Amino acid sequence: MSELRRDPISGRWVIIAVERGKRPSDFAPVSQKRKIKGFCPFCPGNEHTAPNEIIAFRPPNTAPNTPGWTLRVVPNKFPALQIHGDLNKRGEGIYDKMNGIGAHEVIIETPDHLASLSTMPIKAVEDVLWAYYFRITDLKKDIRFKYVLVFKNEGEAAGASIEHTHSQLIALPIVPQLVKNEMTSAQRYFELRDRCIFCDIIAQELEFEKRIIYQNDAYIVLSPFAPREPFETWILPKRHESRFEPREKSFSLLADALQTTLKKLDAVLETPPYNYVLHTSPFQDEINEYYHWHIEIIPKLTKTAGFEWGSGFFINPTSPEEAAQFMREATV
Amino acid sequence: MSELRRDPISGRWVIIAVERGKRPSDFAPVSQKRKIKGFCPFCPGNEHTAPNEIIAFRPPNTAPNTPGWTLRVVPNKFPALQIHGDLNKRGEGIYDKMNGIGAHEVIIETPDHLASLSTMPIKAVEDVLWAYYFRITDLKKDIRFKYVLVFKNEGEAAGASIEHTHSQLIALPIVPQLVKNEMTSAQRYFELRDRCIFCDIIAQELEFEKRIIYQNDAYIVLSPFAPREPFETWILPKRHESRFEPREKSFSLLADALQTTLKKLDAVLETPPYNYVLHTSPFQDEINEYYHWHIEIIPKLTKTAGFEWGSGFFINPTSPEEAAQFMREATV
Numbered sequence: 001m002s003e004l005r006r007d008p009i010s011g012r013w014v015i016i017a018v019e020r021g022k023r024p025s026d027f028a029p030v031s032q033k034r035k036i037k038g039f040c041p042f043c044p045g046n047e048h049t050a051p052n053e054i055i056a057f058r059p060p061n062t063a064p065n066t067p068g069w070t071l072r073v074v075p076n077k078f079p080a081l082q083i084h085g086d087l088n089k090r091g092e093g094i095y096d097k098m099n100g101i102g103a104h105e106v107i108i109e110t111p112d113h114l115a116s117l118s119t120m121p122i123k124a125v126e127d128v129l130w131a132y133y134f135r136i137t138d139l140k141k142d143i144r145f146k147y148v149l150v151f152k153n154e155g156e157a158a159g160a161s162i163e164h165t166h167s168q169l170i171a172l173p174i175v176p177q178l179v180k181n182e183m184t185s186a187q188r189y190f191e192l193r194d195r196c197i198f199c200d201i202i203a204q205e206l207e208f209e210k211r212i213i214y215q216n217d218a219y220i221v222l223s224p225f226a227p228r229e230p231f232e233t234w235i236l237p238k239r240h241e242s243r244f245e246p247r248e249k250s251f252s253l254l255a256d257a258l259q260t261t262l263k264k265l266d267a268v269l270e271t272p273p274y275n276y277v278l279h280t281s282p283f284q285d286e287i288n289e290y291y292h293w294h295i296e297i298i299p300k301l302t303k304t305a306g307f308e309w310g311s312g313f314f315i316n317p318t319s320p321e322e323a324a325q326f327m328r329e330a331t332v
Numbered sequence: 333m334s335e336l337r338r339d340p341i342s343g344r345w346v347i348i349a350v351e352r353g354k355r356p357s358d359f360a361p362v363s364q365k366r367k368i369k370g371f372c373p374f375c376p377g378n379e380h381t382a383p384n385e386i387i388a389f390r391p392p393n394t395a396p397n398t399p400g401w402t403l404r405v406v407p408n409k410f411p412a413l414q415i416h417g418d419l420n421k422r423g424e425g426i427y428d429k430m431n432g433i434g435a436h437e438v439i440i441e442t443p444d445h446l447a448s449l450s451t452m453p454i455k456a457v458e459d460v461l462w463a464y465y466f467r468i469t470d471l472k473k474d475i476r477f478k479y480v481l482v483f484k485n486e487g488e489a490a491g492a493s494i495e496h497t498h499s500q501l502i503a504l505p506i507v508p509q510l511v512k513n514e515m516t517s518a519q520r521y522f523e524l525r526d527r528c529i530f531c532d533i534i535a536q537e538l539e540f541e542k543r544i545i546y547q548n549d550a551y552i553v554l555s556p557f558a559p560r561e562p563f564e565t566w567i568l569p570k571r572h573e574s575r576f577e578p579r580e581k582s583f584s585l586l587a588d589a590l591q592t593t594l595k596k597l598d599a600v601l602e603t604p605p606y607n608y609v610l611h612t613s614p615f616q617d618e619i620n621e622y623y624h625w626h627i628e629i630i631p632k633l634t635k636t637a638g639f640e641w642g643s644g645f646f647i648n649p650t651s652p653e654e655a656a657q658f659m660r661e662a663t664v
Contacts, residue, residue: 002413002432004506012509015432017412080349080647081334093536094529095557100334100347151639159635170645174336177344178644181513197426204425225427277642298642303491307483309641310609310630312510313502315412 007226008189008197009182014226014314022230022317024268024326027301030157031271034114034165041077042164044069044111051075054105055134057127071127072108073135079104080170087144087173103139103171107131108164116154116165118262118271125255128167132278133246139171140283147175147282150244155273158300175282182279183291190290198292199240201225211320213264213327218247219257223320223327228308229298230318231269233261233327236294244280244293258295263332265299273300337558340521340529341514346558346646354562354649356600356658359633362489363603366446366497373409374496376401376443383407386437387466389459403459404440405467411436412502419476419505435471435503439463440496448486448497450594450603457587460499464610465578471503472615479504479511479614482576487605490632507614514611515623522622530624531572533557543652545596545659550579551589555652555659560640561630562650563601565593565659568626576612576625590627595664597631605632 003016041049044067053064054073062068075083081102089098109128110120117125136148152167153159160166175183189197205211205222213233214221221235235257237247247253265272280293308314335348373381376399385397386405394400407415413434421430441460442452449457468480484499485491492498507515521529537543537554545565546553553567567589569579579585597604612625640646 001417004413004430004432004434004504006428006506008426008428010509011512013504013506015412017432019410078351080347081336085333092557093540094340094532096338096340098336100336100349102336149639149643149645151643153639157635159639168639172336172345172645174338174345176643176645177342178642180343181644200426208425225424275639275642277639296642303489307481307485307491307500307607307609310510310607310628311481311483311508312513313481313504313508 005226007224008201009185010178011181011185012226012228012312012314014228014316016226016319017315017317018319021319021322023322024231027230027269027272030155030273030300033271034116034163036113037163040113040162040164042106042108042162042166043113047072050077050106055131057131067111069111070124071110071131073131074106074108076104076106076168081172098173101144101173103142103145103169105135105169107135107167107169109166113164116262116271117152118259118266120165122252122255122259125259126251129251129254129258130246132167132169133244133251135169136244136280139169142171144173145171146284147172147179149176150278152274152276154275155300158273158275160273179279179282183282183285186290186292196240196290196292198236198294202236202238211324213324214257214260216253216256218253221257221261223324225320227316227320227323228314230301230316231265231272231299231323231327232316232320233265233297233323234294235261235297236292240289241293242281242288242291243286244278260332261297261327264327264330265297267330267332268326269299269301274298275300339556339558340533341517342510343513343517344558344560344644344646346560346648348558348651349647349649350651353651353654355654356563359562359601359604362487362605362632365603366448366495368445369495372445372494372496374438374440374494374498375445379404382438383409387463389463399443401443402456403442403463405463406438406440408436408438408500413504430505433476433505435477435501437467437501439467439499439501441498445496448594448603449484450591450598452497454584454587454591457591458583461578461583461586461590464499464501465576465583467501468576468612471501474503476505477503478616479507480612481508482610484606484608486607487632490605490607492605511611511614515614515617518622518624528572528622528624530568530626534568534570543656545656546589546592548585548588550585553589553593555656557652559648559652559655560646562633562648563597563604563631563655563659564648564652565597565629565655566626567593567629568624572621573625574613574620574623575618576610592664593629593659596659596662597629599662599664600658601631601633606630607632
């Protein structure tokens with residue numbers, strides 16, 4: 001029989017429709033393998049087609065906005081928000097609005113057009129995480145901003161408009177609703193038990209084992225108890241950390257956890273398109289006892305989210321226990 | 333400059349990215365016009381391929397599960413939830429779960445394979461609304477159920493797996509999260525002001541005019557102030573009604589509002605795929621002063637919802653004022 005499961009953090013209910021039991025091969029593959037096709041604005045030599053770089057990892061003898069870099073962060077050429085100006089918070093009758101002030105940046109993860117986060121050298125994955133961290137740390141200094149949303153759209157079906165592998169970040173003068181809901185819910189749990197709900201989940205998952213996909217000394221990768229979509233996967237630090245940060249001045253273990261997860265997704269689901277979103281504490285309450293940063297990865301396997309995203313109620317044809325088993329057993 | 337706008341009911345923030353200003357013709361059309369292609373389980377003559385009908389609108393001289401009907405409601409052949417059994421609510425460590433008990437039904441809206449809600453006779457649209465109402469009223473008697481989620485996936489890109497026009501409903505032993513959030517938020521507003529927030533929104537929109545698409549004596553159709561997606565459209569009763577119900581024993585005015593809206597969407601966006609979801613009060617608190625039932629329609633215009641649905645933060649390239657103007661001016 002199907003099960004109704006409640007995600008303890010967001011409160012959303014999900015039907016795990018085991019009778020529909022979809023295995024990896026039941027999803028139409030939309031392989032995201034890259035090929036060089038025509039002009040690419042993110043490839044070396046074409047630096048002039050993007051706005052000037054904000055930071056880059058490059059040898060000291062190379063000039064900004066010229067080849068030689070291994071990673072670049074540039075402003076989005078078509079930003080959803082602009083960096084200059086005042087917020088001018090105001091009402092329109094009973095509504096609330098403000099100017100679209102913020103930062104919208106692109107992290108070009110590698111000069112190699114054919115690489116992806118799952119195939120590039122592990123050191124390059126570490127650099128991507130450092131780029132996230134440096135940009136968050138820098139944008140935090142701007143008192144207009146309350147949150148930096150870091151995300152990745154991998155593959156056209158997941159919303160990537162440029163093939164060359166990249167992530168994005170948006171610095172926001174507000175805290176996104178899902179993060180706010182998670183904070184409130186985690187705070188409530190903490191008031192009741194004096195423990196972080198994520199820490200409790202991790203302890204329990206380590207005991208149950210069945211939803212664990214991978215772990216190293218610092219990070220755990222698991223299928224959440226009530227996943228919205230098949231093969232939804234979360235990466236969390238094992239010890240309590242409220243904000244995204246390196247572990248002992250290194251991102252090597254997180255890079256290992258992230259790349260291993262993506263390699264496993266590639267192996268099980270034939271290089272699927274996916275989205276991931278970094279969930280971390282808002283700047284205002286960055287260091288706290290109740291919230292636990294993590295990365296949520298959702299492969300894009302079904303044609304549409306349909307009514308589900310519009311109702312906050314999800315039907316998932318693949319149980320997280322089964323997904324975790326496929327992922328765990330995939331050799332990469 | 334872009335604007336950040338807050339939806340007063342859900343609390344979500346949306347960027348209205350006017351610089352990206354997408355007009356209707358900027359969206360790649362994925363026309364949902366129907367053609368007869370091969371066997372259709374919902375066409376007259378094939379009644380035996382679906383489970384037995386729950387209700388049907390048919391002449392008295394016709395037998396159940398035979399042709400002659402104008403509308404049928406049947407159990408979903410591959411239900412996400414099953415009707416028989418106990419909920420058996422239980423924990424799994426800190427998690428909450430229950431058996432997948434519920435109803436999952438399909439409303440076959442017309443025997444005409446080529447028809448759609450926007451093209452069928454208005455009387456047939458009324459019948460669809462009556463079918464929703466009858467089924468909700470019947471399922472309410474089952475004390476296991478707290479909510480009936482009525483929705484429609486129109487077109488393959490919006491998740492419809494069968495071309496023949498149909499809606500679905502899922503009776504649930506829980507209240508979906510988005511509805512719960514809306515209830516809580518509306519309740520809070522009511523405590524503060526002793527007024528329904530939706531009624532206030534309607535009064536204000538009638539004054540502003542710029543986001544109104546259509547109205548008749550009983551219903552108003554508008555672009556919400558902070559739409560998640562381009563051309564998101566809401567239909568609400570003008571007077572306070574907390575639960576979905578006919579007006580003076582008739583659905584004629586609601587059918588008029590719904591069909592006019594869908595015809596306008598077809599005209600402006602070339603028969604787009606879409607999802608709609610009926611938002612109504614949970615059974616337990618059906619008649620109340622603070623919540624206002626409504627229908628939310630979201631055309632499926634972009635390839636993916638991407639990171640946006642995963643973060644609760646949306647970038648919408650079409651302002652609701654512009655969308656409303658296109659919709660208002662479309663002659664149907």
